[in-house]
Amino acid sequence: MADVLTLASDPTTRRAQVLAHRRSPAHHLHEEMTAGSGDxxxxxxxxxxxQVALRAEPGTPGGDAVEAALGAALPRRVGEVTAGAGGLAVLWLAPDEFLAVAPDEAESGVLTTEYAGRLAAALGERPGQVVDLSANRTTLELSGPAARSVLDKGCRLDLHPRVFPVGAAVATQLGATPVILWRTAEQTWRVLVRASFATHTVRWLLDGMREYA
Known part of the structure; x- marks a missing residue:
């Protein structure tokens, strides 16, 4: 029988306990990722x-309220990513759908409910939606001169820099898996994938990397 974690009453201690015990969706594959990586x-x-999902139409009172709470503009076009303080990035997914992404350390709440709550409060009763998706996805980072070639094996998009520049992000498919593909540097890509597909996606990428080992 698994050990039962007894949480402390003090919020700071309780948070430290939870942080020490949490495991990411691809935690069990970290050694394989290291072994399969090379120059x-x-x-x-x-x-x-x-990761907080946002539904709000830019240029409306609801959109303006969300932008003020974020401290960043909502992207206006396909692939656009806007930036805010503390490493915040807002990814365009649809004309009124966005994903706010920030470092784990950005919030005191383990599940970032405080952050999502502030955004929801700013939106109020106006049309839109705010949903905390931090536990819904994990992020895989593929980097190096051959990173784009690996992605080309399973992504139908044109990933050439003329079409997919640094800073762009789009919802697409990698193989048969829905992902958000985000180019953060010339040779660095982030793949945001649902937790339930994390193992499959890691193994798919490792398989595609083998010829470059």
Missing amino acids: AVALREVPFLT
Whole structure:
């Protein structure tokens, strides 16, 4: 029988307990990712990022309220990513749908409910939606000169820099898996994938990396 974690009453101690016991969706594959990485292409997990889904129409009172609470503008076009303080990025997913992404350390709440709550309060009764998706996805980072070639094996998008520049992010498919693909540097890509597909996606990427080992 698994040990039962007894949480302390003090919020700071309780948070430290939870942080010490949490495991990311691809935690069990970290050694395989390290072993499969090399100079040409490397794979790692960037776990526990804050991820909040936003539905609001830019230019409306609801959109303006969300922008004020975020401290960043909502993107206006396909692939656009806007930035705010503390490593915040807002990814365009649809004309009125966005994903706010920030480092895990950005919030004091383990599940970032405080952050999502502030955004929801700013939106109020106006049309829109705020949902904390931090536990819904994990983030895989593929980097190196051959990273784009690996992604080309399973992504139908044109990933050439002329079409997919640094800073762009889109919802697409990698193989048969729905992902958000985000180019954060010339040779660095982040793959935001649902937790339930994390193992499959890691193994798919490792398989595609083998010829460059």
